[in-house]
Amino acid sequence: MSDAEQPVIRDKRRLDPTTGELRTAEEVAAADAAATAAAERAAEAGALPGEEPDGGASETPDLASAGAASGATDADDPVAAAKAEAADLQDQLARAKADLYNLDQRFNQFVKRSRVEVQAEKLRGVESVVEALVPVLDDVDAARAHGGLEGPLAAVVEKLESTLTTRFEVERFGAVGEEFDPNVHEALMHAASDEVESETVTQVLQPGYRVGERVVRPARVAVTGPQ
Structure with a gap:
């Protein structure tokens, strides 16, 4: 125009x-x-x-293009990539520590169970030996009561009994005058009397033996109860 x-x-x-x-x-x-x-x-x-x-409109930035460029920049940012990798490694380390802790706990429990089982097996072995020796110990006790245990044989028997007591916790029990306890006594005879106020052991027919807290054989006794 x-x-x-x-x-x-x-x-x-x-x-x-x-x-x-x-x-x-x-x-x-x-x-x-x-x-x-x-x-x-x-x-x-x-x-x-x-x-x-x-003659043209004022220039305006292409927001879509700018956003795309910004996104590409973030994706290619080495610092962001390094942070993501560090976070992943920290997560892997935490999981590995948890697995190691669980493994350590299971190992400790295994050691504890093994020690308990070993001790239990040892005790069962001692109990088995004592059960086999009970008849011999009964004969020794009867010979001592009748004065037939003298000389070198007496020394050998005392050494055997001392070894059973000190090394394997073997204990002989049962005595006249004890109150009858069905957990450790076996009554073979029973009588009544006005002279006692409770069930009382009046005669030990065979002594009892125990290993630690376990009774290998109860004491076989005669019991007298109140009239």
Whole structure:
């Protein structure tokens, strides 16, 4: 469009578009002159009033492209990748420590059970030996009671009994005057008397033997109870 065809811009508004106040005649003339001068400058630059001098809209950044570029930057960020890898390694380390702790606890429990089982097997072995020796010990006790245990044989028997007592916790029990206890006594005879107030052992027919707290054989006794 030629300069002659350019529209003429006039600003005859009596109200100021900015303040909303009534303009004077001088202010209307000044606004009109300013509008005309702006139109002439726009015509000389080849653009209509309100447009950019190059005739195009103002440039705006492509937000989608910028976001994509930002995402690509984050994905390629070596610091972020290193942090992610460190977090994964920390998780693996925590799991490995938990597995090691559980394994250590199971091993400790295994050791404890093994020690208990070994001790129990040892005790059962001693009990088995004592059970086999009980008849011999009965004969030794009977020989001692009748004065038939003398000389070198007596020394050997005492050594055997001492070894059973000190090394294997073998104990002989059962005595006249004890209160009858069915857990450690076996009554072979029973009588009644006014001289006793409770069930009392009045005769030991065969002594009892125990290993530690376990009774290998109860004491076989005669019991007298109140009338």
